Amino acid sequence: MMAASTAHAFGVSVPAFGGHLLGTERGEWNGELAFVGPDGARHVLLRDNVFGIASDGTDAFVIVGLAHGSENRGAVHRIARSTDGMFVSREVIPLAGAPSQVRTYSDGSADFLVLEGWLGERRHYRCYRLANAVVGPANTCEPPR
Secondary structure, eight states: OOOOEEEOSSEEEEEETTEEEEEEOOGGGOOOEEEEOTTOOEEEEEOSOEEEEEEOSSOEEEEEEEEETTEEEEEEEEEEEOTTSOEEEEEEEEESSOEEEEEEETTSOEEEEEEEEEETTEEEEEEEEEETTEEEEOSOSOOOO
C-alpha cells in the first residue's frame, strides 16, 4: 500500500528543512525552486521547471525538466542543507526526457512519466519510480494525457 500523495506539479509546496520548498513550472520561461524559511525569507535554490518534490522529512529530491520545441530534458536533483545552514542543489539522476504527471508520497517516493521520444507520430512515455534515491522503471503511472 502506498502512502498518501503530498504534492503535485505546477505549484508545488512541500514542508522541508524547517520551512517549505516551493517549486514552479513555467514552460519555456523556466520555473524555479525556492526555500521559504519560518521567518518568511525566500531563497532561490534552482532555476528550472519543477514538476515534483519528494521528501521524507530528511532528504529532498526535486524532479525537473522541459519539453519544448526540440528540447527534451529532465533530471532529479538532491537538495541538502549543510551544517552552516547553506543549501546545496546537485543533479543526481539524469532522465531520458522531460517528466510529467508526477505523484509524490509522504515516504519520499514518487511516480512519474518521462517523455522518451517519438514512435512514428506518437509520443513515447515510460513510467519511473523514485525511491531511496534511486530511479527505476515502474508500472504505477496513469496513462499519458
